[in-house]
Amino acid sequence: MQRVDAFFPRDYADARARFLALTQAGGFLTTAHVHPAHRAPDGSGLACDVAWRGPAAASRLLIISSGTHGVEGFCGSGAQAALLASGALDGMPADTAVLLVHAVNPYGFAHLRRTNEDNIDLNRNCIDHGRAPANPGYDEIHGWLVPESWDGPARETADREIARYQQERGMRAFQEAMTGGQYNHPDGLFYGGQAPAWSNLTWRRILREHCSRARQVVALDLHTGLGPWGVGEALCVTSEDEHRRAVAMFGEQVKWTGGGGSVSAQIGGTLMHAAHEELGPGKLTMIGLEYGTYPIPETLDALRAETWLVARGRTGSPEAARIKQRLRDVFYVDDPAWKQAVVDRLMEFVTLTREAFR
Numbered sequence: 001m002q003r004v005d006a007f008f009p010r011d012y013a014d015a016r017a018r019f020l021a022l023t024q025a026g027g028f029l030t031t032a033h034v035h036p037a038h039r040a041p042d043g044s045g046l047a048c049d050v051a052w053r054g055p056a057a058a059s060r061l062l063i064i065s066s067g068t069h070g071v072e073g074f075c076g077s078g079a080q081a082a083l084l085a086s087g088a089l090d091g092m093p094a095d096t097a098v099l100l101v102h103a104v105n106p107y108g109f110a111h112l113r114r115t116n117e118d119n120i121d122l123n124r125n126c127i128d129h130g131r132a133p134a135n136p137g138y139d140e141i142h143g144w145l146v147p148e149s150w151d152g153p154a155r156e157t158a159d160r161e162i163a164r165y166q167q168e169r170g171m172r173a174f175q176e177a178m179t180g181g182q183y184n185h186p187d188g189l190f191y192g193g194q195a196p197a198w199s200n201l202t203w204r205r206i207l208r209e210h211c212s213r214a215r216q217v218v219a220l221d222l223h224t225g226l227g228p229w230g231v232g233e234a235l236c237v238t239s240e241d242e243h244r245r246a247v248a249m250f251g252e253q254v255k256w257t258g259g260g261g262s263v264s265a266q267i268g269g270t271l272m273h274a275a276h277e278e279l280g281p282g283k284l285t286m287i288g289l290e291y292g293t294y295p296i297p298e299t300l301d302a303l304r305a306e307t308w309l310v311a312r313g314r315t316g317s318p319e320a321a322r323i324k325q326r327l328r329d330v331f332y333v334d335d336p337a338w339k340q341a342v343v344d345r346l347m348e349f350v351t352l353t354r355e356a357f358r
């Protein structure tokens with residue numbers, strides 16, 4: 001096998017071409033869900049690509065998805081490609097199919113955003129928008145997180161106010177307010193939107209088209225940015241019931257975000273919640289594989305800068321290029337040892353799934 005480094009993409013177009021070539025060579029049936037309204041910076045098309053292999057009526061299904069958080073797709077797509085090339089998906093047990101979903105959020109991947117074309121965090125978007133939860137903590141800090149300017153007095157005041165908030169309420173409260181999801185500030189961070197996003201609807205459509213006959217579905221959604229460098233934490237976000245199923249399959253290493261012992265805070269409105277709505281109770285075990293990169297303050301600061309850039313900055317400037325590069329760097333460690341760790345961890349979960357399906 002080639003070094004895994006070779007499978008990680010330069011950009012979205014490279015990732016897409018590689019995914020299609022590898023899946024078609026591997027006998028997968030591919031379908032492109034083309035984005036109806038946006039294109040990549042180079043003018044090429046954007047799509048969420050789906051690849052299926054196995055019996056059409058398979059009762060067991062393994063799903064591996066990448067790029068829910070756009071820029072995190074460098075990691076997820078690279079891991080999918082390395083997995084395809086390794087042969088680890090060959091020889092699945094009878095009555096089992098594999099479904100690979102590439103670039104759930106192709107706009108964010110191609111434009112180096114964690115969010116989608118409308119600044120929406122897809123893992124906060126899958127809620128009932130008639131009953132969006134309030135986040136008063138975020139309302140309080142929004143103006144400081146996204147100040148008028150990135151340099152000078154406005155920024156200095158903002159940073160001072162953030163430091164004061166952190167000191168008075170604690171870091172945990174600050175992070176919950178900032179990252180917990182909010183529905184009032186379309187130009188802000190961790191914004192959940194006002195209606196289902198294209199990627200949310202596409203994800204649901206893919207599940208309806210491919211999962212209606214399966215009785216047991218295991219889904220792995222690949223993420224980066226939380227936790228120690230190169231460590232892939234497996235986490236369940238929807239319910240303790242699902243967590244119990246995941247532990248039976250993968251062991252105690254799977255964390256439940258509601259229990260406080262995970263790298264992630266408890267969040268609602270994720271693609272995992274959407275998947276449970278589409279598939280119904282008891283059928284799905286979906287985990288997020290969250291690969292650590294750098295300490296949380298660094299990641300959050302890079303996200304804040306990029307959100308500011310899109311809301312108030314000047315795209316095309318040298319400063320914009322620096323901010324974009326930094327965002328890519330905190331969500332994708334361009335280092336062979338990190339990539340090897342990412343692929344090894346994914347292989348481990350594929351092997352455990354294969355054993356559970358026997």
Ligand SMILES: [Zn+2]
Pocket residue numbers: 068069072222223224225
């Ligand atoms: Zn993510």
